[in-house]
Amino acid sequence: xxxxxxxxxxxxxxxxxxxxxxxxxxxxxxxxxxxxxxxxxxxxxxxxxxxxxxxxxxxxxxxxxxxxxxxxxxxxxxxxxxxxxxxxxxxxxxxxxxxxxxxxxxxxxxxxxxxxxxxxxxxxxxxxxxxxxxxxxxxxxxxxxxxxxxxxxxxxxxxxxxxxxxxxxxxxxxxxxxxxxxxxxxxxxxxxxxxxxxxxxxxxxxxxxxxxxxxxxxxxxxxxxxxxxxxxxxxxxxxxxxxxxxxxxxxxxxxxxxxxxxxxxxxxxxxxxxxxxxxxxxxxxxxxxxxxxxxxxxxxxxxxxxxxxxxxxxxxxxxxxxxxxxxxxxxxxxxxxxxxxxxxxxxxxxxxxxxxxxxxxxxxxxxxxxxxxxxxxxxxxxxxxxxxxxxxxxxxxxxxxxxxxxxxxxxxxxxxxxxxxxxxxxxxxxxxxxxxxxxxxxxxxxxxxxxxxxxxxxxxxxxxxxxxxxxxxxxxxxxxxxxxxxxxxxxxxxxxxxxxxxxxxxxxxxxxxxxxxxxxxxxxxxxxxxxxxxxxxxxxxxxxxxxxxxxxxxxxxxxxxxxxxxxxxxxxxxxxxxxxxxxxxxxxxxxxxxxxxxxxxxxxxxxxxxxxxxxxxxxxxxxxxxxxxxxxxxxxxxxxxxxxxxxxxxxxxxxxxxxxxxxxxxxxxxxxxxxxxxxxxxxxxxxxxxxxxxxxxxxxxxxxxxxxxxxxxxxxxxxxxxxxxxxxxxxxxxxxxxxxxxxxxxxxxxxxxxxxxxxxxxxxxxxxxxxxxxxxxxxxxxxxxxxxxxxxxxxxxxxxxxxxxxxxxxxxxxxxxxxxxxxxxxxxxxxxxxxxx
Ligand SMILES: Nc1nc2c(c(=O)[nH]1)N[C@H]1C(S)=C(S)[C@@H](COP(=O)(O)OP(=O)(O)OC[C@H]3O[C@@H](n4cnc5c(=O)[nH]c(N)nc54)[C@H](O)[C@@H]3O)O[C@H]1N2
Ligand SMILES: Nc1nc2c(c(=O)[nH]1)N[C@H]1C(S)=C(S)[C@@H](COP(=O)(O)OP(=O)(O)OC[C@H]3O[C@@H](n4cnc5c(=O)[nH]c(N)nc54)[C@H](O)[C@@H]3O)O[C@H]1N2
Ligand code: SF4
Ligand SMILES: [Mo]
Numbered sequence: 102x103x104x105x106x107x108x109x110x111x112x113x114x115x116x117x118x119x120x121x122x123x124x125x126x127x128x129x130x131x132x133x134x135x136x137x138x139x140x141x142x143x144x145x146x147x148x149x150x151x152x153x154x155x156x157x158x159x160x161x162x163x164x165x166x167x168x169x170x171x172x173x174x175x176x177x178x179x180x181x182x183x184x185x186x187x188x189x190x191x192x193x194x195x196x197x198x199x200x201x202x203x204x205x206x207x208x209x210x211x212x213x214x215x216x217x218x219x220x221x222x223x224x225x226x227x228x229x230x231x232x233x234x235x236x237x238x239x240x241x242x243x244x245x246x247x248x249x250x251x252x253x254x255x256x257x258x259x260x261x262x263x264x265x266x267x268x269x270x271x272x273x274x275x276x277x278x279x280x281x282x283x284x285x286x287x288x289x290x291x292x293x294x295x296x297x298x299x300x301x302x303x304x305x306x307x308x309x310x311x312x313x314x315x316x317x318x319x320x321x322x323x324x325x326x327x328x329x330x331x332x333x334x335x336x337x338x339x340x341x342x343x344x345x346x347x348x349x350x351x352x353x354x355x356x357x358x359x360x361x362x363x364x365x366x367x368x369x370x371x372x373x374x375x376x377x378x379x380x381x382x383x384x385x386x387x388x389x390x391x392x393x394x395x396x397x398x399x400x401x402x403x404x405x406x407x408x409x410x411x412x413x414x415x416x417x418x419x420x421x422x423x424x425x426x427x428x429x430x431x432x433x434x435x436x437x438x439x440x441x442x443x444x445x446x447x448x449x450x451x452x453x454x455x456x457x458x459x460x461x462x463x464x465x466x467x468x469x470x471x472x473x474x475x476x477x478x479x480x481x482x483x484x485x486x487x488x489x490x491x492x493x494x495x496x497x498x499x500x501x502x503x504x505x506x507x508x509x510x511x512x513x514x515x516x517x518x519x520x521x522x523x524x525x526x527x528x529x530x531x532x533x534x535x536x537x538x539x540x541x542x543x544x545x546x547x548x549x550x551x552x553x554x555x556x557x558x559x560x561x562x563x564x565x566x567x568x569x570x571x572x573x574x575x576x577x578x579x580x581x582x583x584x585x586x587x588x589x590x591x592x593x594x595x596x597x598x599x600x601x602x603x604x605x606x607x608x609x610x611x612x613x614x615x616x617x618x619x620x621x622x623x624x625x626x627x628x629x630x631x632x633x634x635x636x637x638x639x640x641x642x643x644x645x646x647x648x649x650x651x652x653x654x655x656x657x658x659x660x661x662x663x664x665x666x667x668x669x670x671x672x673x674x675x676x677x678x679x680x681x682x683x684x685x686x687x688x689x690x691x692x693x694x695x696x697x698x699x700x701x702x703x704x705x706x707x708x709x710x711x712x713x714x715x716x717x718x719x720x721x722x723x724x725x726x727x728x729x730x731x732x733x734x735x736x737x738x739x740x741x742x743x744x745x746x747x748x749x750x751x752x753x754x755x756x757x758x759x760x761x762x763x764x765x766x767x768x769x770x771x772x773x774x775x776x777x778x779x780x781x782x783x784x785x786x787x788x789x790x791x792x793x794x795x796x797x798x799x800x801x802x803x804x805x806x807x808x809x810x811x812x813x814x815x816x817x818x819x820x821x822x823x824x825x826x827x828x829x830x831x832x833x834x835x836x837x838x839x840x841x842x843x844x845x846x847x848x849x850x851x852x853x854x855x856x857x858x859x860x861x862x863x864x865x866x867x868x869x870x871x872x873x874x875x876x877x878x879x880x881x882x883x884x885x886x887x888x889x890x891x892x893x894x895x896x897x898x899x900x901x902x903x904x905x906x907x908x909x910x911x912x913x914x915x916x917x918x919x920x921x922x923x924x925x926x927x928x929x930x931x932x933x934x935x936x937x938x
Pocket of ligand 4: 261288289526
């Protein structure tokens with residue numbers, strides 16, 4: 102593996118990064134054994150001086166495993182698995198086992214560094230500065246830039262590097278006090294948007310925010326079949342694989358829908374290779390078959406969906422009693438959330454063809470129409486059926502490239518529930534990715550396959566509402582920031598136009614933490630060529646010289662996870678997880694909390710940052726919300742883990758939409774939507790036609806990765822990524838033990854495609870399109886669908902012989918989802934000309 106960019110990469114933007122690894126020495130292992138197996142073995146009886154601390158491993162692999170951090174003489178010697186309350190969540194993986202090498206990584210940043218004056222950003226010329234100098238410079242830049250361009254010109258950008266109360270709480274507090282802008286992540290938002298659109302935003306049933314709401318994976322064993330839609334559980338959700346495997350061993354069938362013959366596909370009873378970006382079509386086809394066979398669950402449709410509601414052709418809204426001329430009646434009750442009087446204005450439905458109020462005991466029709474004062478109204482279910490006819494089954498079979506027999510076989514399986522549909526994040530990584538989730542849920546609603554054990558559609562990931570998420574007294578002591586809220590995928594547009602939805606926007610400073618956007622966000626070129634050059638100052642807080650840090654003006658070396666006390670509040674275990682401080686940060690590293698606390702007085706905000714880290718956590722985990730959960734600070738410190746949603750993973754797994762209750766405006770599943778809103782406000786806005794179409798299931802081809810796209814004649818490969826076992830995104834990128842197994846960027850190609858292109862197995866290739874290129878080693882694999890290329894994501898630019906994967910993707914986005922389209926990418930491939938080097 103080369104740590105240097107090659108000048109022969111025929112790539113423009115790269116050459117700067119040659120020397121980015123400036124603080125690094127040789128990649129020798131420090132304080133660790135030489136093999137993963139040795140590390141995994143139980144150590145002999147702990148030596149007398151050993152101290153064991155509770156650590157929480159917290160990249161966003163969704164796991165948040167509890168680890169024992171074994172410390173000798175102030176140094177971490179190893180990490181081992183620690184128990185979770187629910188034994189099924191006690192686990193550790195190869196990354197968790199190799200923390201020692203992360204902590205003592207010779208490439209770890211050791212002290213604050215400033216870009217050498219007069220050198221280009223990304224040129225890799227750094228000078229060491231003291232913390233006082235670094236923080237004084239940052240404070241004066243914030244003040245100078247806010248003075249020149251307004252408070253909102255300073256922006257903070259974060260992603261999923263670490264979601265914990267301490268780090269996010271402290272930054273949120275600083276951001277609010279500065280009235281700075283927030284650059285919000287656009288990751289996995291297709292499925293988030295699609296779920297909210299039809300099934301509602303789920304807060305509860307306890308105090309967790311179900312950002313991705315499905316039944317807990319421990320419930321999969323209660324299904325007849327598990328169907329994964331673009332989820333590679335064996336690799337990307339390694340901590341959940343045993344749950345799927347145990348279900349299989351108990352007789353549950355596994356169907357895998359994935360263009361690629363993945364690891365999990367190799368374990369499946371049925372693998373259905375699907376054309377990339379076409380899952381919505383398959384779901385629409387399955388719904389057609391359900392209806393043809395009259396297999397729909399009419400009772401569920403009547404009681405729990407908007408099927409019986411009458412939609413007015415005039416304005417697309419549901420018919421209410423007020424439309425018949427009867428004014429809404431004040432019930433005398435007040436809505437506890439809005440504090441508004443609750444008005445009684447029932448929906449009007451047909452029952453035996455007669456127009457009636459939808460009240461308890463009414464048995465509504467789900468088909469039919471009614472004309473009220475000349476306005477035609479139709480049952481929402483009729484509109485759904487019509488929308489599903491956008492393409493015929495034959496067309497769907499040819500567009501998805503799935504034989505009709507297989508579609509029928511899959512229909513047999515989905516009808517014979519309960520089915521646990523395990524959705525991954527592949528299908529939603531295309532521009533049309535919102536509909537893939539909403540049509541999946543609609544298929545389940547049609548079959549009544551929701552809200553019960555074994556019956557689910559979606560992913561499972563939540564945020565605890567105590568701590569930084571739900572304590573504005575801590576995160577916004579003087580009220581919310583008056584700055585702008587810009588989606589990261591929209592930042593390029595805002596910077597280019599200086600406008601955000603009619604408001605002048607002059608983003609001139611970025612402070613990036615827990616994020617590596619030049620690597621993990623689409624369109625690296627948008628950052629290197631447009632966003633970063635428009636900034637007067639860029640600060641990155643990280644523990645390593647990431648691609649993003651390399652393009653900054655000031656790099657702050659942060660403390661890693663076991664070097665501070667912290668409470669993690671996100672993930673698939675739905676728990677607050679308490680992490681003890683095991684060691685002092687090495688070198689001059691500092692926690693984000695301490696950095697902000699030391700910076701604050703220089704900004705005149707010292708009075709707001711007088712708490713210690715422990716006091717700040719205590720503040721966030723006290724009061725009615727945490728106490729109601731039994732998740733007050735003292736309990737967390739004592740017990741290390743408190744679940745924030747109902748149920749118990751093993752004995753009573755969480756069931757999404759239990760009993761068919763949906764947190765939507767109507768309280769029902771809304772496969773038809775009265776109100777269609779983008780996820781967040783962004784520059785590209787939907788047209789009235791798009792809003793109309795968005796109300797019901799519909800298929801739109803991917804923006805780019807679709808062979809009908811004229812661009813396909815130039816760039817005939819769909820470029821897809823996979824989550825590597827050896828990194829979480831760009832984290833653990835240098836860990837020697839893992840690099841032993843996984844030494845350099847690769848791209849997997851079907852041998853037939855490779856031969857057509859004159860590409861040999863294990864030879865270097867360049868994947869390229871108009872936006873950029875990446876050089877990697879080609880690996881022949883029959884598992885790869887012809888016409889596609891698959892690369893494991895997360896290598897830093899400096900680890901490629903040239904370019905980088907995110908140079909190839911674009912910042913185009915769907916106006917509703919406002920998401921990164923990681924897989925909606927076309928490219929071509931050729932032998933790399935620098936290969937003979
Ligand atoms: N080891 C490791 N684990 C991780 C992460 C990591 O970086 N490393 N990242 C974490 C994060 S933040 C996330 S969001 C999750 C993601 O979890 P997953 O979504 O399970 O992970 P991916 O590897 O992206 O798998 C997506 C799958 O979708 C397939 N796919 C691509 N296009 C389509 C399509 O059009 N239709 C269908 N049906 N399938 C398609 C791909 O071939 C791939 O197998 O993983 C988490 N876990
Ligand atoms: N090509 C492609 N790219 C993708 C995806 C894909 O499918 N394909 N998936 C995307 C998805 S779903 C996600 S969620 C993103 C994740 O994107 P990111 O969140 O940007 O990725 P990470 O590499 O996990 O973390 C970023 C940085 O956070 C740092 N960090 C960790 N803990 C802390 C801390 O406590 N403080 C500070 N200051 N920094 C910390 C790490 O060192 C790391 O460098 O990647 C996305 N990128
Ligand atoms: S990387 Fe994820 S699965 Fe592995 S130990 Fe850490 S939290 Fe657990
Ligand atoms: Mo993600």
